[in-house]
Amino acid sequence: MDMYLGYPPMPYFLDPDTGSDLTWLQCDAPCVRCTTVSSVPIVLQHVSSFRTVGFHPLYRPSNDLVVCRDPLCASLHSSDYKCETPEQCDYEVEYADGGSSLGVLVNDFFTLNLTTGVRMSPRLTIGCGYDQLPGASDHPLDGVFGLGRGKSSIVSQLRDQGVVKNIIGHCIGGQGGFLFLGEDVYDPSRITWTPMSRDHTKHYAAGSAELRFGGRSTGFKNLDVIFDSGSSYTYFTSQIYHALLTLIHKELSWKSLKEATDDHTLPFCWRGKKPFKSTRDVRKYFKSLAFSFSSGWRSKSQFEIPPEGYLIISSKGNACLGILNGTDVGLNNVNMIGDISMQDKLLVYDNEKQSIGWAAANCEQYPRSSSI
Known part of the structure; x- marks a missing residue:
């Protein structure tokens, strides 16, 4: 910016x-x-x-x-x-x-x-x-x-x-985006909200999350998740990361994708019968992820991560996993959503109400309001 x-x-x-x-x-x-x-x-x-x-x-x-x-x-x-x-x-x-x-x-x-x-x-x-x-x-x-x-x-x-009030929002798209400080840029009724975690006073984090894969529970619950736009990739704890790899490999075992061990763009990449041009080309091979938060005043608030939100296409035309092992880089027990998984979403961090919100959005269209 x-x-x-x-x-x-x-x-x-x-x-x-x-x-x-x-x-x-x-x-x-x-x-x-x-x-x-x-x-x-x-x-x-x-x-x-x-x-x-x-x-x-x-x-x-x-x-x-x-x-x-x-x-x-x-x-x-x-x-x-x-x-x-x-x-x-x-x-x-x-x-x-x-x-x-x-x-x-x-x-x-x-x-x-x-x-x-x-x-x-x-x-x-x-x-x-x-x-x-x-x-x-x-x-x-x-x-x-x-x-x-x-x-x-x-x-x-x-x-x-x-x-301004202590409210931050950003929207990251493939061809542009915007950031705002203050309120009145969005309609709060169209935002999915969840409370900020009280255990993470220095980060924007939400707690009591369950990780789902393809609409089904992975068995990982009561997770704290940090939202970090400064991180290029998304990070899971070692245990969750390896469990996710097992699920993905199982899902791909009967499909035409093969692991591209010669592509070192990221730790895990897969090639198709011909090079992929965009993440839209590989959507049919992978399932969506989601964090389902127990928001207190509502039953569940779900943050969905489609395949386009956790895959990148390498220079070789392979699909590479943009979720990394956070334990390997010293994040210990932290799960972190990076900007790869924030694509085409409006994220709002309301420090006044201690809440984090999100909604699907066209990030190439700047909203009109009285904020910065």
Whole structure:
């Protein structure tokens, strides 16, 4: 997604991440390890089209450093953290895919366009990164747009300034998408809702889920599931992952697909009689997955993941499983829905009502409202 920062405003391409709080950009400053974003054209994504705005310089921060005693700085550190440099706030964030960013906090202007046509530029706190380590799913981006539940996230800062309510929504499609902050973008009555889990205060998670495959229970119940738009793939615990593989292999045993052991795009790929062009071509071979949540005020709230939501087509034309073993990457007992499984869905994270909602949607059509 594109964001305009600084004065005068400059465009930067950020990865929207509901799994982390801090927004940061690689800075035009002496750095230890820098990615090569300045040699890559920014692509601004607006609903159903992409446009290239050409090569761009690295983010040049303001001189407004956040001091170490600032509450936002404290929210990024443990209670026993000691300020080595009182006049600035150092930060370090690490991600599940092995990526990380190290830098200092600064204040700068964010240019936000309301759907009413009004433009505003609140001053917000972000990270100026000077030491970046790319993760396994690295893309040539300027940084991360943190949308988590913590105090340092952009929506939390905007809420504290009275700009919007603490509500986030996004819609990811094959040819575009949109993200909004605040309310009035959607009809709540058309959204399927489930309560946020009280056991995961730092992540958007829902609990008491049952995993279903092809409409039938897999036997895995009372699961906590994290929704993380910053994760390219979906992750299951080792036990559930291997059980799912068994079900898929059993389902494919009498079909024409064969395992493509020479395709290392992802751990498991299958080839057909001829190369596949899109995930629509393999839908008939695979069954849908679903998480069925006990939502409290309703009997069940079902989050369905069709084959297109857990498969990708490799460069060799094979169908590869976009669900990975989370235990192998240190996620331990966490099940995580990544953006591969959020395709063509409107996801809403309502921090005001502590609820997560979803609905099938055309993500190439931006809704009209008074939110950001």
